Amino acid sequence: MKADPAGVLTGTHFLDGDQACCEGALAAGCRFAAGYPITPSTEIVERFAQRAPQVGGMFIQMEDELAASIAIQGAVWAGAKAFTVTSGPGFSLMMEHIGFAAMTETPCVVVDVQRGGPSTGLPTLPGQGDIMQARWGSHGDYEIIALVPSSPQECFELTLDAFNLAERYRVPALVLMDECVGHMTEKVVIPPAQEIEIVPRRYTARPPADYQPFEPGPDGVPEMVRAGDGYRIHVTGMTHDQRGYPEVSAEAQQRLVERLVAKIRGHAERIARVEETWTQDADIIVVAYGITARVALRGVEMARERGVAAGLLRPVVVWPFPEKRVRELAARARAFVVVEMNYGQVALEVERVVAGRAPTVLVPHAGGTVHPPEEILAAILAQAPAREVAR
């Protein structure tokens, strides 16, 4: 299905990442947003509050992030596409409802514009410390999908993709921006509506008598209905059977959790997305994402100028992690250099997947600004064979 032209601001614009994210949501057909003000994400909902009434949507500013992250799910079950946006401290509060969305298979989007943490941290400066929180932050076992934009253009594109992935797999999809891409203004091209592919909600065609709300389809994903459609469904955050009724037993838990995990892990290679620069002949694979990928590419480029065969692997979708590609590269890479604005999160994944076939070196940064490219260069050179380094 193609996008509704009403929400698509087709054209070439000069937008910051927050504004572009809002346009991605509107283009995706999102017409309901709930939020609570928090720097540096607020501009997304400020724009949504301004734009939505003109395209048939609405924004509500809730009393806190707990409320915002569950209000969107109420709206989803009424039939809306919905999202909320936040930053670190609010993201922590939303964890409960990321779990609820995973458990009830409520397709929704949560945008986290990462800032330096922990706690209040650096409200106006970037960080990338929420990557593992996005993956594991709610209790219990579940899977989510998370995308990491590197530019305002990608804030548009990946927010749109997040809505499509949320609908395709009926999971919460997360967009992990950072303050730098959120507040950076660049050219953003928004295509015509007829060129934007939209994944519609997977509503059932079955009559109520033949329908069970949590009966998985062949791909593990159940079909959905809306409240008010006459199906008289029950939806609960408790472990439940296919009818949606609570069932407190080890067997029900096994069946349900196994399916919730498998519907993503079973499609992980289809969902995973990476972008590679100069990796074909690379000895040293630099792994970086978000704004850090841009700075890391500068480091890679400087290494190439010095004759070192470095390449960049950028996870565009960070969860599920691109295991297959990292494993392939591990078969021949001399080293992995992971550059991230935290003290080692994706580095742990790389290390796990590389499994000792090559050293994995972390280039950490506590946040507040991006890495100096020279620091990345130094980390690459330290892994290069001595003969390659022409200093």
Added chain:
Amino acid sequence: MLAAQASMSAIEIQIGGFGGQGVILAGLTLGRGLALYEDYHVSLTQSFGPEARGSACSVQLIVSDAPILYPYLSRPDVLVTLSQEAFRRFAPQVREGGRLLVEETLVRPEGVRPDLRLWAVPATRLAEELGRKIVLNMVVVGFFAAVTGLLRPESARRAVSESVPLGTEALNLAAFEKGYACGVSRLAAAGAETAFRPLPLTGRS
């Protein structure tokens, strides 16, 4: 798609002043003109946090012929200051051989390094001639377009129209023209060129 910047040419622009002068809007207008109508790669960042405390306010643009990887300013090639405070803080950072644009009634350019070229514009007075001091930022945009030659006046005019609040386009364009004319005449007085020319190479690392 990130692309490596094999042989990138770039210049860095910084505009500093105090809140309420329209510094950010001036930056957005120039950025829009350069990114959309001159087809450069442009990354604009604003100063947030402690350095934006008080009334200080600044906007940074990196303008390049290749995708921009490092998002922040290293040293500006062109610095525009609309306050003495911004001049004091940022002028020492300007790259060797760079250009310094100042609002001549608000900034007393003391101790300018000899390698810098100084251009002064009476933006406040020109804006007041239009009856609205608030448009001094668009006077500065016009002056910038003329003296730097980085963007064609028609590109800048489109950017002005699309950046300012609806209904204020005519006033802001008039301000732009005043600044542009001032820039042209000051260039002529200095015997410099006004023609649009492609991005000059500087030593951006």
Added chain:
Amino acid sequence: MTARTDAVAANPVEAFLRSDRMPHIWCPGCGIGTTVNCFARALLQAKLNLDRVVVVSGIGCTGRVAGYLELDSFHTTHGRAIPFATGLKLANPELTVVVYSGDGDLVGIGGNHFIHAARRNVDLKVICVNNFTYGMTGGQVAPTTPLGALSTTTPYGCFEQPFNLPQLAESSGAVYVARWTSYHVRQLTHAFGEALRKKGFSFIEILSPCPTLYERRNRLGDGLEMMKYFKEQSLVRHGAPTKELGLTFQGPIAVGKFVDRERPTFLETLNQQLARTLEAQYAGCAGEHVRD
């Protein structure tokens, strides 16, 4: 209760219950089931299109109500039934949205949402079964536990001032506020009917026995003893100032309808404001285009 003695005749409210989920989890003598019976009767009398009535619950004993009603029903997270219901109602204003939960859920962990939904006058019917304690977790002190009452976490007696819920609801902006007990089945059924017809944030507090935890710990006898207390100590005081409605341990209970006023709802004010300021550019909000 007007229980039928004719064993053959079906219970008239059976059509409203998920009979495949019986028996329910509630203890003998618990009042929650009685309130559900009254609610079902009110639905029967209200002649609403039941496909458009949605029940949202939080967590706790009363939180299980959603699961037993044969309606679209959502058993959400602890304290968050109101914001979930808010999203549901705003995205489809044609739904009648009922929030049915307990005192700990609605005004303990969910207190912030309660006051803000009332302030906004979101069109929700909020039913709070107040048994003075956290039942599901084993009888801890609640924001409604009367001074002096025992609970597992106030083993020497409660020393925290409890909420006066009708006053909290009124001062936050509710347009309909009533209190009854599970003894007052006819009045309660009538109140449910009024709330279902009322537009805006309606609030009904229902005092209800918790024989297993609250009464046993406080040596108040069984469920029947508590019903006797409700019967003997309740005084109907329609329209009473809500500041006078605080409850004390086994003290007198003011019941009745205290507030019934008109105030534009959240959606009405939102639509009015946007239509006035945006004029022709206003594409119409919630309920028209929000859903796909």
